[in-house]
Amino acid sequence: MAFYTFTEDTLRNFTISTFLKMGCSSEHAKLAADVLIKSDLRGIDSHGVARLSGYVRLWEKKRINPKPNIRIVHETPTTATVDGDAGLGLVVAPFAMKVAIEKAEKFGSGWVSVKNSNHFGIAGYHTMLALEKDMIGFAMTNASPLVAPTFANERMLGTNPMCYAFPAGKFPPVIIDMATSSAANGKLEIAQRSGKPVPDGWIQDKNGNPSTDPHELKKGGSLLPLGSDRDHGSHKGFGLSATVDILSAVLSGANYGPWVPPFVAFLEPSDNPVGEGIGHFLGAMRVDGFRPVDEFKSHLDNWIERFKSATPISPDQGVVIPGEPELLAEKERKISGIPIIDAVYDDLNEMAAKLGVKGLQSKV
Known part of the structure; x- marks a missing residue:
């Protein structure tokens, strides 16, 4: 297996060109590309440019609307439901998160459910938007049914990730971004x-x-759900996944459970949908709604320091704070570049040739 390495700018420009070719506006193309490149920079290769051809295939099937009218369809001072108009989740979710942040700025917290959307990339991207305002960010989404509930042998749930982001002081933020599947x-x-x-x-x-x-x-x-089997706690992973599915879709009016449309284009969505598209749930809370921001950050710094100093099992491996590996990957890849395996490289260039977009030039 060969690896090709590209600069952040090279992959960003390639990705923007692809979204523009799909008919996205310049603003949306840049935002969608930013979500994917952020994933690659943070070492989450499965959700970066490797996903790009998947979005293109869904667009070719007319399952992604490149020019969506993203709008609020239900609202209270602290909550809202957003209709993504079948747009890229990479664009819809940041829109919803900004609504949540605006509500939090006025009322202390904001909560937004989303329907009629698509795959939204890494949840961490959206939660980190709240950090810029000294807020705690939340993001979760349901996904194509690939996971069997505990005691079952039928795909009923997606990997249904959830993410929480907490602002720290002298240390980087704590970002807990995980799938609820194994x-x-x-x-x-x-x-x-x-x-x-x-x-x-x-x-x-x-x-x-x-x-x-x-x-x-x-x-x-x-x-399998997080925990793998009942003896190892899979009922807990099932419960977490169910929570994501209910908040993301039952609450918003999106499809849930086995009705969630597949990400792969060769599989057709259900012919009897129970909602619209994929669902997300995003939230923001002002830290100063609970205590002064500086106090919170100081104590979270203390929390981080104490956990990092926990007695290790092996002297070669200490406690890793959530978000720490991704931060280290981002620092390294901004300098050394982003590695792409040969299968993804070939897939992207094949896609580019079909679209008429300038392909990636190999740089091993």
Whole structure:
């Protein structure tokens, strides 16, 4: 498996050109590209430019509206429901998060549910918008049904990620960004491209038996909830995923559970949908609604320091604060560039050729 390395600007310009070719406005193309590039910079390769051709294929199927009329359709002083008009979730979610932040600025907190959207990239991007205002950010989304509930052998839920971002003082913010499944589907895709098996506890085959084959989903298998099985707490992962699904979709009017439309274009959405598109739930809370910001940040710094000093099991590995690996990856990749595996490189250039966009030039 070969890797090609590109500068942030090279991948950003390529991504912007692709979204412009889809018919997105310049503003939306730049925003959507920013979400994807942020993912790559933070080392979350499964949700960066590797996803770009997926958005293009959905657009070609007319399942993504490149010029959406994103609007508030229901509102109170502290809450709102946003209709994404089938737009890119990469654009719809930041719109909703800004609504939440504006409400929080006036009333202390803001909560926004979203319907009629699409895949919104990494949840961390949206929560970090709240950090700029000394707020705590929340973001979650439901997703294509790939996960079987505890005791079941039917795909009913998505990987349904949730994210929380907390502003610190002298330390970087604490950002907890995680799937509620045993692994994100993107990690399976990475394993597929690299030809490697996945760890035990990630997936089961179509008969409910454990498997390490990263292609198992294509054979009718399913991902498992966080915890893998009942003996290891999968009911907790199921509960977290259910929470995301209900807040993101049952609350907003989006599709939920097995009715969530698939991200892959060769699979058609349900012919009896229960809602509109994919759903998100975003929120922002002013820290000073609870205590002075400086006090909170000082104590969160103290929290971070104490956890970092916890007695390690091995002297070679200490406690890792949530968000720390992504921050280190971002610092490194801004200097050394963003690595793209050969399968993604080939996929992007094939997509570019079809669209008439200038392709990526290899730089091993």
